[in-house]
Amino acid sequence: MNKSLDSELVRQMVREGYGKIAASGGSCCSSASSGASCCGSDAAASSQLAQHIGYSAEELAALPEGANMGLSCGNPNALAALQPGEVVLDLGAGGGFDVFIAGQKVGASGRAIGVDMTPEMLAKARKNIAAYHERTGLDNVEFRLGEIEHLPVGDACVDVVISNCVLNLSPDKPQVWREIARVLKPGGRVAVSDLALLQPLPSEILAMVEALIGCVAGAVLMSETERMARAAGLEQIVLNPKSAYIDGMVDWQDPLYQKILEQLPKGTRAGDFITSLEITAVRPAAAKRGA
Numbered sequence: 001m002n003k004s005l006d007s008e009l010v011r012q013m014v015r016e017g018y019g020k021i022a023a024s025g026g027s028c029c030s031s032a033s034s035g036a037s038c039c040g041s042d043a044a045a046s047s048q049l050a051q052h053i054g055y056s057a058e059e060l061a062a063l064p065e066g067a068n069m070g071l072s073c074g075n076p077n078a079l080a081a082l083q084p085g086e087v088v089l090d091l092g093a094g095g096g097f098d099v100f101i102a103g104q105k106v107g108a109s110g111r112a113i114g115v116d117m118t119p120e121m122l123a124k125a126r127k128n129i130a131a132y133h134e135r136t137g138l139d140n141v142e143f144r145l146g147e148i149e150h151l152p153v154g155d156a157c158v159d160v161v162i163s164n165c166v167l168n169l170s171p172d173k174p175q176v177w178r179e180i181a182r183v184l185k186p187g188g189r190v191a192v193s194d195l196a197l198l199q200p201l202p203s204e205i206l207a208m209v210e211a212l213i214g215c216v217a218g219a220v221l222m223s224e225t226e227r228m229a230r231a232a233g234l235e236q237i238v239l240n241p242k243s244a245y246i247d248g249m250v251d252w253q254d255p256l257y258q259k260i261l262e263q264l265p266k267g268t269r270a271g272d273f274i275t276s277l278e279i280t281a282v283r284p285a286a287a288k289r290g291a
Contacts, residue, residue, distance in 0.1 A: 007171035010218075011117065011147070014169050019120040021069060053193075053245060053276075059101050062135055064128035067095045073165035073245050073276045074193020077101050081191075085109040086159040089183060091148045091176070091192075092116055092166025096125035096141070100132050102162065103141040113158075114143045115151055149175045153183045163192045168218040173225075177232035184283040190234065195219040196241070196277040204263040222277060234281040245276035 050060055050068055053075050060068060077098055082088055082105040090099045093114025103112040116122050125143045133139055146152035148163075149172050161180050170176050180190055197219050222239050229237050249270070260270055 010169075010171040015118050019118050021121075023120055049248075053242075055101070059104075062104065063097065063100055064131035064135070066124065067097045067100055067128050069095055069097070072097065072193070073195055074242065074278055076162035076164050076191045076193045076278075077105065079191040079193065079278055079280060080160050080162050080189070082106055082110075082160060087111045087157065088113070088160040088162060089151070089153060089158045090114045091151075091161065091163035091180075092169070093125060093143060094118075094121050096128050096132075096143065098162060098164050099125070099141050099143070100128070103132065103138055104136055106140065108138055108140060110140060112141045113153065114141070115146045115148060115153070116143065117145065117147045119145065149179060151179045151183055155182055156185045156188075158183045159185055159188050161188070161190050161192070163194070165194060167192060167194045168196075168220070170218070173220065174228050174231065177228045177234070181232040181234055181283055186283060187285045188283045190229075190279065190281040190283075192279040194225075194277050194279065196222045196225055196239075196275055197273060198222070198241070198275055199273055201273055202263055202265065205260055219274065222275075225277070225279060229279070229281050233283065235284050236280070236282040238278075238280045240278040240280075241275040242278060243271050243275055246271045246274050 047060055047068065050072060051057065053072060055072075055075055055077075059077075080088065080102075082102055084105075084107040086106045087110060088102045088106055090102065090112065093099050093116045096114055099112045099114040103110075106112060114125060116125070122143050122145050129141060129143075132141060144152045148166065148170055161184060167173060167176055184190070198221075200221070201219075222241065226237055226239055260274075264270065264273070
């Protein structure tokens, strides 16, 4: 991430960028974009992207209208293997995409909670609760306004933390991992999909505002992700890079990735630097967390 930007400015940029996505349903990368993008996309492209990364047609068909805005880079719901009765927390819930899917997996005895710092996204998600209840008969989802660095959730009260292409947006990622460890019950687990770096990006890309909002400029090296999770006290950390997502963005002529390609060293490709990353981890049953 651009080191010249202070934390509050980064949050402001992200909040404004995603507020625009919530209001328009379009992409923050390019107003002319009609392709799939981590930055947001139209309904058809969003569905295409979601199926490309492992969501089923049945899961997508059951969603309230507009919940899927093409902001995913993986499928943390599948990764989490959610069970009936569990309490799941989604960091950066957006319009409620993964929360509504998680709610159906944990059932009436479970609960799915989404946290987002963008009021426009929160309003969109809450508006969709009625349609979710009508389609499923379930009353087990809620959305809370808050930053993922300071989660509006009590200590040790969540079975599973999920997140989809959001942690890279935080200007204080070690604090996010400490918060994840704090809210998890002993023995609770993490299932996160995010973007990560295989090697450092050129400085020109780090300075691109659209690359920050588009989940790229704020990404960190895989080794750094593992270090932060371990320092927070998590164990059984598994990192699984998934190169197909980045290849798909390039193949689909995503406008953000086309701009990134222009800034890469000659003879390299986006997949040499960026990958979608599945992250799983567990909070030890005997509570111990880093400082």
